[in-house]
Amino acid sequence: MMDAELQAAARQALACLDLTSLNDADTPADIEVLCRRAQTAQGPVAAVCVWPRFVAQARAALPAAIKVAAVADFPDGALDLTRAVADVQLIAQAGGDEVDVVLPWRALIAGERSEVAEFLAEVRFASRPLTLKVIIESGELKTPELIAEATRLALVAGADFVKTSTGKTPVSATPEAAAVMLQEIKASGLPAAGFKASGGIRTVADARQYLQLVEASLGAAAIDARRFRFGASGLLNDIEAVLSGKTAAGSGSAY
Structure with missing residues (x-):
């Protein structure tokens, strides 16, 4: 990969x-560091993503241009609407x-399609007007058929984004799962529906695969935070290395 291509991908990412x-042992000091990291010398990230209990702290520490996201029904994805809605309400009330x-x-x-659909519809109702990203846990669904079905259920329920993974399972984002999800987003005809690749994406070279997939499926205009996100903790290290010229061309990893 040429230096210019790598740097362009780093800026997009x-x-x-x-x-x-989203570590179990996260403390307010960890979130303070995260929020400082989000405001890089090369520009801001799109959002920070934290546990609900840290939303108020993150919102107070960040400019309005950086969104604050938090997780619900996480990481296990239980069929527990009461818990999920309580998480959503805490996130909303904290800003x-x-x-x-x-x-x-x-x-x-297990085949409980209608129960899943109802769960998603209720979470969508409870979360408005916040942006809603639905994590389908593609690495656990495994088959293209289930990945496609989960994506369709999320979109029908009104999800703004469909997201690959929690990052807490053995298999996180893969280009193969992303391709299935992007195909369903395109087929839905929803002009604003977005995609989030999350889990295991650590280098700009990794990220570039997803940038190319999104552009091929949804068009170049979809490479925008309103329709595309990466969920990652370590990717920023490589982005900064690339943009500061400390990464070997084509390697996607720092010296």
Whole structure:
């Protein structure tokens, strides 16, 4: 990959990045560091993504241009509407902008399609007017048929984005799952529906695969934070290395 191509991909990835910290042991000090990291010398990320209990802190620490996202029904994706709605309400009341909710993927695998659809519809109702990203956990659904079905259910329920993964399972984002999800987004005809690749994306070279997939499926205009995001904690390190000229051309990893 040429230096110019790598740097262009790094700039696109930075503008579409949800800088994430979802460790069980996260503290207010960790979130303070995260929010400082989100405001880079090369420009801001799109959003930070945190546990609901840190939303108010993150919102107070960040300019309005950087969105604050938080997770619901996370990471297990239980078919527990009461819990999910409570998470959503906490996020909204604390000043959050976006909700990343886990689709009850085990229930979908078990054939409980109508229950999953109802869950998503209720979460969508509870979360308005916040941006809603539905995590389908594609690595656990495994088959293209289930990945496609989960994507359709999320879109029909009114999701603004469909997201690959929590990053808490053995298999996170893959180009193969992304291609299936993007095909369903395109087929839906929804002009504003977006895609988020999350989990295991650590280098600009990794990110570039997804940038190319999104452009091929949804068009160049979709490479925008309003329709495309990366969910990652480590990707920013490589973005900054690339943009500062500390990365070998074509490697996607720092010296």
